[in-house]
Amino acid sequence: MENLIANFNYVIVVILMMIGLWSMLAQKNLIKKCIGMAIFQTGIILFFISIGAKDNALIPILTEASDHKYHDPDVAKVANPLTQILMLTAIVVGVATLGVGLALAQKIYREYSSFDEDEILNKQTK
Amino acid sequence: MPSLPIWQFDVPLLILVVLFAVVALSIRNLMGTAIVFGAYSFMMCLIWAGMGAVDVAFTEAAVGAGVSTVFIVSTIYNTSATMPPRPGGLPFKLFIGVVVTLTGVFLLSAIPDFPKWGEPNSPANATVAPYYISNTIADAHVPNIVTTVLADYRGFDTLLETTVVFIACIAIYSILRVDEARSKTEDSGPVDAEPHYDPSDSLIVRQASRFMVPFMQLFALYVIAHGHYSPGGGFQGGVILGASLILVAISFDLKFLLAQWREKQIMLMVAWGVFLYAVVGLGCVFMGGNYLDYGFLNPVLPGEQDMARSHGILLVEIGVGITVMFSMIGIHINLASNGHFDRGL
Numbered sequence: 001m002e003n004l005i006a007n008f009n010y011v012i013v014v015i016l017m018m019i020g021l022w023s024m025l026a027q028k029n030l031i032k033k034c035i036g037m038a039i040f041q042t043g044i045i046l047f048f049i050s051i052g053a054k055d056n057a058l059i060p061i062l063t064e065a066s067d068h069k070y071h072d073p074d075v076a077k078v079a080n081p082l083t084q085i086l087m088l089t090a091i092v093v094g095v096a097t098l099g100v101g102l103a104l105a106q107k108i109y110r111e112y113s114s115f116d117e118d119e120i121l122n123k124q125t126k
Numbered sequence: 127m128p129s130l131p132i133w134q135f136d137v138p139l140l141i142l143v144v145l146f147a148v149v150a151l152s153i154r155n156l157m158g159t160a161i162v163f164g165a166y167s168f169m170m171c172l173i174w175a176g177m178g179a180v181d182v183a184f185t186e187a188a189v190g191a192g193v194s195t196v197f198i199v200s201t202i203y204n205t206s207a208t209m210p211p212r213p214g215g216l217p218f219k220l221f222i223g224v225v226v227t228l229t230g231v232f233l234l235s236a237i238p239d240f241p242k243w244g245e246p247n248s249p250a251n252a253t254v255a256p257y258y259i260s261n262t263i264a265d266a267h268v269p270n271i272v273t274t275v276l277a278d279y280r281g282f283d284t285l286l287e288t289t290v291v292f293i294a295c296i297a298i299y300s301i302l303r304v305d306e307a308r309s310k311t312e313d314s315g316p317v318d319a320e321p322h323y324d325p326s327d328s329l330i331v332r333q334a335s336r337f338m339v340p341f342m343q344l345f346a347l348y349v350i351a352h353g354h355y356s357p358g359g360g361f362q363g364g365v366i367l368g369a370s371l372i373l374v375a376i377s378f379d380l381k382f383l384l385a386q387w388r389e390k391q392i393m394l395m396v397a398w399g400v401f402l403y404a405v406v407g408l409g410c411v412f413m414g415g416n417y418l419d420y421g422f423l424n425p426v427l428p429g430e431q432d433m434a435r436s437h438g439i440l441l442v443e444i445g446v447g448i449t450v451m452f453s454m455i456g457i458h459i460n461l462a463s464n465g466h467f468d469r470g471l
Binding site: 006007008009010011012014015016017018019020021022023025026027028029031032034035036038039042045046049050051052053054055056057058059060061062063064070072073075076078079080081082083084085086087088089090091092093094095096097098099100102103104105106107109110115116118 | 136137140141143144147148150151156159163166167170173174177178179180181182185186189190193194197198201202204205206209210212215218219222223225226227229230233234237238240242243244245246247248250251254255256258259260262263269270271272274275276280283284287290291294295297298301302355356357361365450453454457460461464465
């Protein structure tokens with residue numbers, strides 16, 4: 001239990017992933033499925049950012065010293081840039097894939113005039 | 127109770143995020159869902175800024191809270207926002223609940239094995255990242271380490287991510303776009319949801335956006351050009367540029383935007399951005415280096431090898447910006463007009 005409190009971030013990550021997964025599986029509405037997918041994704045992004053965070057660290061942008069030169073930074077005091085760039089590109093790709101999902105939902109609505117999974121299946125069997 | 131190792135500020139935010147996620151999924155009106163999801167993204171953005179990930183927070187503020195909300199709203203505009211009440215299905219939901227809870231328990235059981243939050247010597251922080259932090263100035267003279275890693279050290283990754291955005295844009299065109307001749311004959315039924323109001327009627331919205339758009343675009347260009355020294359870069363600047371034109375499309379008319387940028391031009395620009403990125407990489411090969419090794423461009427670009435790398439990063443960021451900007455516009459005009467390209471949100 002103490003471990004869980006010490007790693008509170010990761011607990012929230014797991015909860016967000018559970019919410020996203022539940023929404024993708026149990027929600028009948030296609031738009032809500034898409035939003036569940038996005039929530040799942042932000043959970044994973046939060047996980048990566050939490051891994052790369054360092055206690056009492058600065059942002060990963062170096063600053064000039066008073067003599068207008070950049071000196072060797074203290075590595076422990078600069079947040080991990082690697083996990084950040086991986087997630088930065090993932091967010092932009094995420095919105096593009098969310099767009100694809102919404103486009104598919106619109107196309108399905110054009111055909112069946114419903115977002116409801118059960119209704120779509122009913123109309124298919126008729 | 128042991129003291130929490132994360133900042134006190136983060137705890138209420140993390141709880142709020144979970145709350146917003148639950149609320150977004152339980153609202154029965156989809157328009158409400160879209161708005162609460164936007165608020166959720168803003169909360170996430172604050173959390174990331176608090177952990178030092180300023181570039182990620184910037185991207186999330188532009189993309190997650192801004193553009194993706196617009197995408198969801200335009201989808202709802204063309205379809206319906208209501209969800210019919212659906213009683214029953216409780217056994218199914220219970221079953222899914224059990225499955226999800228089991229997954230969650232397994233994931234939670236792994237948490238005690240993680241390194242402590244904020245540990246500078248954890249495996250993720252101790253392997254390759256210190257090299258990036260201590261060599262970014264000597265290698266490329268870019269103080270924003272995220273930009274260096276994005277476009278230089280891990281240029282392949284970003285090239286392919288840009289390609290994914292390009293492919294997603296093509297996919298949306300091929301899913302939604304309606305052939306005009308065919309749509310004329312089939313134009314019946316519930317396809318065309320009647321707009322509830324005409325957004326182009328509002329004089330205030332129109333004038334306000336007329337004043338805002340130039341400043342937005344200027345800011346976006348600054349974000350791209352100054353991404354070496356401050357948070358920002360091609361992805362963020364491209365999204366803001368795209369958002370400025372999406373604002374034009376919403377406040378005036380979709381036709382007004384399409385009169386200036388034809389859909390063919392938009393699609394071509396999406397491709398040109400990826401092309402610019404790939405050509406810069408090929409240029410390095412012709413100058414005798416490896417693919418995307420900008421240091422070898424220094425006969426062409428001004429400055430020594432490290433400055434050549436800095437300028438190569440700028441070229442690549444411009445390519446990323448063009449692709450992201452026009453793919454956001456391309457996705458928006460498809461979703462907003464339901465593929466008809468005549469009128470929309």
